[in-house]
Amino acid sequence: MDLKSLIRDIPDFPKSGILFRDITTLLRDPNGLRYTIDFLTQKCTDSGLKVDYVIGIESRGFIIGSPLAYKLGAGFIPVRKKGKLPAAVYSVEYELEYGTDCLEVHQDALQLTSRVLIVDDLIATGGTAKATAELVQNIGCELVGFGFIIELRDLQGRKHLPDVPIISLLEY
Numbered sequence: 001m002d003l004k005s006l007i008r009d010i011p012d013f014p015k016s017g018i019l020f021r022d023i024t025t026l027l028r029d030p031n032g033l034r035y036t037i038d039f040l041t042q043k044c045t046d047s048g049l050k051v052d053y054v055i056g057i058e059s060r061g062f063i064i065g066s067p068l069a070y071k072l073g074a075g076f077i078p079v080r081k082k083g084k085l086p087a088a089v090y091s092v093e094y095e096l097e098y099g100t101d102c103l104e105v106h107q108d109a110l111q112l113t114s115r116v117l118i119v120d121d122l123i124a125t126g127g128t129a130k131a132t133a134e135l136v137q138n139i140g141c142e143l144v145g146f147g148f149i150i151e152l153r154d155l156q157g158r159k160h161l162p163d164v165p166i167i168s169l170l171e172y
């Protein structure tokens with residue numbers, strides 16, 4: 001199935017010079033949505049990944065991560081922007097182009113023995129995924145891999161990630 005044909009390119013969003021890869025057009029397509037989740041699930045199982053929890057990064061990582069967790073027989077854990085999670089959290093700060101941002105996870109969501117897969121819709125520079133990896137690795141649990149629908153190859157985001165399987169369905 002030609003998934004790329006279902007992804008909409010929006011130039012200069014959210015700011016000048018960014019070519020935004022809009023997956024809402026993929027998500028609204030019943031066959032596209034099913035194929036995407038099935039394909040990602042297949043790649044995870046083919047890689048032999050044993051996953052207790054899928055960690056979805058706010059917000060498009062939630063959309064992909066929840067059905068993937070369901071298919072893998074795993075639980076789902078949200079990693080959210082600062083101040084959104086109601087119970088006690090662990091936080092990690094990371095650098096943006098201008099300034100810093102902060103991601104959080106519930107303190108009681110993960111145990112030392114947990115095997116986790118980090119999921120987002122897209123990897124660009126890798127900063128967001130790297131920070132999420134630090135968050136879970138600081139807790140001490142086992143990071144088994146990363147899953148993305150889209151990888152922007154030229155930005156070489158995967159170079160910044162720990163040495164675990166990095167699964168992406170489409171490259172640009």
Ligand code: AMP
Pocket residue numbers: 018019020021022057058059060120121122123124125126127128129157
């Ligand atoms: P990065 O931390 O640079 O890897 O950026 C990844 C995050 O930013 C993901 O949550 C993406 O959803 C979003 N993002 C970055 N670049 C794009 C893009 N060109 N199109 C759509 N989303 C993007």
